[in-house]
Each structure stands twice: as C-alpha cells, then as structure tokens.
Amino acid sequence: MDRHILFYLVGRLILVNGLSLIIPLTAGLLWGERGLLYFGPSLMAAVALSAFCLYRGRHHKRQVGAGEGAWYMVLVWLILSLLGMLPYVMAGVFTSPADAFFESVSAFTTTGTSVLSDGGAALPSSLLLWHSLMGWLGGLNFILMLVSVMPLVSGCFGLTLSVHQSVSFSPMVASMQESARKVSCIYLVITMFSVCLYWLAGLSPTAAVNQGLMTLSTSGGDSLFDFLRYDSRALEGAGALSMLLASGNFLLYWKVWERRSLKIFLHDAELRYFFIMFLSVSAVVSFHLWHYGIY
Template sequence: MDRHILFYLVGRIILVNGLSLIIPLTAGLLWGERGLLYFGPSLIAAVALAVFCLYRGRHHKRQVGAGEGAWYMVLVWLALSLLGMVPYLIAGVFTSPADAFFESAAAFTTTGTSVLADGGAALPSSLLLWHSLMGWLGGLNFILMLVSVMPLVSGCFGLTLSVHQSVSFSPMVASMQDAARKVGCIYLAITMFSVFLYWLAGLSPTAAVNQALLTLSTSGGDSLFDFFRYDSRALEGAAALSMLLASGNFLLYWKGWERRSLKIFLHDAELRYFLMMFLGVSAVVSFHLWHYGVYDGWDNLRYGFFQVLSFISTSGFASTSMESWPEFDKYVLFLLAFIGGCIGSSTGGLKVMRFMVLFKMTSRELQRTLHPHMVVSLKIDGVPVDMKIVSRVLSYFFLVIMTFFASMLIISLAGVTPIQAMAMAVGCLSSVGSTMALFGVTDVASLPAWTKVYCGFLMILGRIEIFPALLVIQHSVSYVWRRW
C-alpha cells in the first residue's frame, strides 16, 4: 500500500474542511460571540494535521488503489468527526466526549439526529452555523468520494455513473479531481438555488442559508426549523423542490448542463423509477391519511407528499406532527428511508439503482425457472449489467441486512424497545435520524455513553457503505498476522 498517496488525499480533504472553520469563526466575531475561542483551536489543529499529512504525502505516485481508497474513506470520516466535536467541547456545550462525538458524526454523515435539547435552540448562532456547515460539508464529501474513490473500493457504483454520465473512473488522481470538480460545482449551484428559494419564500438571508445547507445535504432531521410551526405552503414548496433536486444524480445534472438538454433526465431509468415510486407512495399515504380522517381535505395530500419526499430523500424534515399517523404510514416512511434516493446524490439508504438491479435479477431468475433454456440478460437503460456488478450489489445488500440485525441487537442492550432499536439501527445506517423520532426515540442524550459512541461509528459505517471498513479490517489483520 502506498502510504504517501493516502497521506496526500487525507491531508487535502482535512485542509478544505478545516479551513471552513473560518466561516463560523468570522460570523461569531461579527455577531459578538466568542468565535475565536470556539473555533480557533479546531482551525489550528486541522491546518496543522493537514500540513503534516500533505508533507508526508508529497512524493506520492498520483495513483490510488483499492486499499488506499478504503483507508482514506475510513480515516477521513473519523478525523472529521473528531475535529468537528472540538468546538462543542471548548464551548462547554458537552461535558461528555461521547455526546460531542455523536453530534459531530451525525452532522458530518448527514444523519440528522442530535443529543441536544430542542435541537440546540440555546446554542450560540455561530455554533448553529457550524452545525449546518458540517452537514453541508458532509454531503459534499460524500458525493466527492462517490465519484472518485468509492468505485475503486466497492466497484458497484460504476453501473449508472460511468456508463451514462460519461465519467471514466480512473485510479489517477487527475481524473478523480476532474470528476470531483464537476460534481462539486453542481452541488454548490443547487445550494445557491435553494438559498434563493428559501429567501423567496420569506426566510431571512441567514435562515435561508442555514436551511439550504441542511436541505442539500439531506441532514434536516435535527433542524430547529420545524415547518409545521410556520404553516407556510411557500416554505414547504421551497423545501420540496430542494429535496427533490438533492435526491437526484449530480453527475446526471452535469451531463444535462453540458448538453443543454432535458431529454437526458427522461431517459434515465433510475430517475424515472425514483419519481414513480415517490408519486405512487405519496398517493397511497395521502389516501390512507384521508381514509382515517387524520387531516381535512387537501391537507392529506399536502402532508402526505411532503413527508414521503422528506423520508425518501433521507432529509427527515417534518411539516406536521406524525404522532397521530396510523402505524401503516409510519412503516411506509421507515421503508422509504431504507431505500433512499438516486446513486450520485447526497442521500443515504441503499439507493434506487441497487433495488432496480435486485428486482430485475429476481425477475430474470423467475423467467429462467419457468423457461430453463431461455437466455435472459439483465439490462438497465438498454445497457447489459455485468454479473460482477450484480454479485457486488447482492453482497452489499447482504452486508447491510447483517449489520442492521447485529446493530439492532447491540443497541437493544441500552434498554430501548425492539422497535426503537430497529429505528436507531436503520437511522444510523441510512443516514436519516428521523426514523428514531418516528418510533419514539426522542431523548438520545439519556442513552448510555457506549451506545452513542457505537451509533457514531455506525453512522460512519453506513456513510462509507461498509465495504471500505471490511477492507481496512482485512488489511489490518493480514498485517498483524505477517508481523506475528
């Protein structure tokens, strides 16, 4: 393994994320808060660590392998979670490192859950800005890794991205930087568009920025901004459009922009399936709410469509209290959070493309059972899918299910009910913390410290999509075995 390229990549991303501390630091000073005290030590530590890593990696070979990619993903999320917790500890928000780690990991992995009372209503404005910024940076980090390093590690992402978005996944650093630049520009542009929508809907510029950062990163579950308190259709419309854009494939957006064509979106199978699922499930939930008389008239459609979009995009925003919702609708939202949005987006979950592959594979096996001599190929958008990709999708699905059940058992040791343990496990793995509140987990702070630390690591494991962690463990065991 080339440690030089590993140091170089880790140093670069820590430097970028560390320098972002200048934003809340400056805002704190302008707002009369102790911004220098809160963020100064973290900024110095991040820059020092980044400079050290860049210096150690200055002789890298400009090529990344699967081993380096796996270590990179694991180390980056751990380092960012540790650096992100420092301002909370310095400000005295948390006395327990476990609470601070949970809060930081939840923000950077865009899980959208919090141990803070009322989501942090009593925090200084600069710390609230940092919290929103961590979520936005976490979403950006994820999609940058998705188009650069993750295809080398897990191998099951190239199905839709490389074939349809004309992006070649090369192990060369220059190619990675080009793909990252494209998706980063789209992410920033949609964020600015979301800020404009929220401002147009009536929010102040500061509130619009905060809300847009949380929406585009799909980490709104712990937001102080509860839509049902405002009861504004304009704000809900701005959020819905932003969540819909955040759920799509960012490289598909880039390709559409380059070609100046909207037809490309109609021809993308994953986007079509996502929209059909969203509209179909929204109609079912809205009808069920109307049937049980939960709301009056058109409010069933209003709240049904918004909450379905919120959970399928793994954003977790709430436009209404769901305590009175029938259990059927709650479980539907729970399953949607497990599925998530499109590959190439900042959403969590397993992604629609993988479920498409699993569904088509099952359909093919049924046809082969009925007609043993029939040759049936698995295709997405008319492009044959390599069996290597299918096997890796199956492997990933198996790993997610096994991790889910194991985590549910471990979390249940904290004294929560089985359904609450299930909600916490799925919430951490799928990066949608609102599944916890859906089934009554409203006081995360009261959980034992070890549970919060475990959930923090589970969030990171879900965000890096399990494969990199297994490769790191395998590499570490092999290294120790050789040295032994």
C-alpha cells in the same frame, strides 16, 4: 499499499473541511459572539494536522489503488468527526466529549439525530451554522467519494457502480479531481438556489442559509428545522423542490448543463423510475395522513 498517497488525500480532506471553519468564525465575529475562542483553535489544529499529512505524502504517486481507496473511505468519517467536535468542546456546549463527538458524527454522516433536546435552538448562532455546515459538508463528501473513490473499491466487495472494473483498476488523481470539481459545482449551485427559495418563502437570511445547508445534505431529523410551526405553503413548496433536487443524480445534472439539453432528463431511466417510486409512495403516504385526519 502506498501510504504517501493516503496521507496526501487525507491531508487535502482535512485542509478543505478545516478551512470551512473560517465561515462560522467570521459569522461569529460579525454577530458579536465569542467564536474566535472555539473556532480559532479548531482552525489552527486542522491546518497543522493537514500540513503534517501533506508533508508526509509529498512523494506520492499520482495514482490511487484499491487498498488506499478503502482505507481512505474508512478514515474520512473518523477524521471529520474528530475535527467537527473541536468547536463544541472548546465552547463547552456539552458536558461530555462523547456527546460532542456524537453530534459531530451525526452531522457529518447526515444521520440527523441529535443529543440536543431542542435541536440546537439554544446554541450560539455561529455554532448552529457550523452544525448545518457539517451536515452540508458530509453530504458533499459522500457524493465525492461516490463518484471518485467508491468505483475504485467496489470490485473488492463484488459490487458494480456505473462501470465494470477490476480490482487492479487505479485511477489517476487528476481524473478524481475533475469528477470532484464537477459535482462540487453542481452541489454549490443547487445549495444557493435552495437558500434563495427559502428566503423568498419568508425565512430570514440566516435561517434560509441553515435550512438550505441541511436540506442539500438530506440529513433532516432535527426539530429546529421542522416546517410544521410555520404553516406556510410557500415554505413547504420550497422545501419539497429543494429536497427533490438534492436527491437527484449530480453527474446527470452536470451532463445536462454541458450539453445544454433537457432531453437527457427525459431519456434517463434512473430518473424516470425514481419519479415513479416517488409519486407512488407519496400518494400512499398523503392518502394515509388525510384519511386519518392528521392533515
């Protein structure tokens, strides 16, 4: 196994996700919070660890094997979770580091559970933004692995994802970066579209951003992001449309954009079956809720 390429990939992952700490750090300063005290040290730690990993991986071959891909998929979530818990620990939000780690793991894996009874309503606004941003980054990282690293290691487990390949298949780093770039652009555009929908539906800009980040990650689960208390048809419609877009195939979106043809949607078998299942199950659940007088 080539450890150099593993250090290189992990170092880039830490750098990209670590630099995202600048967003809540800047927001905290603008909102008059003490974000510099807990985001500042976390940012420096992330940059230092990234520099170390990139230095160790500077002599890597621009090719990734199945072993390196498998180890990368294992290390991603552990490293991101440790990185994400640092602002919580620095801010003293939780009484135990284990709680901070749990909250970080939940966000980055887009699980949606929380040890906070109020879903984070008592958190400073900058920490709440970091919580939403971690979920957003977790969803993006999962999609990036799905289109770049997952096909590489799938043959090792007897799985086939989108194309047939052997265990010896080793993609070039450049091709992995190209797939990641396409998916990231689509992910960002849909996020911005979702945020605009929530803002037009009546949410404040800050709430719209938090809601958009959480929706695109498809994590959900936090009571703080529940629509029930708003009783707004416009907001529910914006959420439904955003969730449908977030659950689609991002590479299909890119294909439609490149070819400028909506016919690709109509001819995609995966999308057709998805909508059949979605409409069928939604009809059953809706009828059940209406029949028992819940809605």
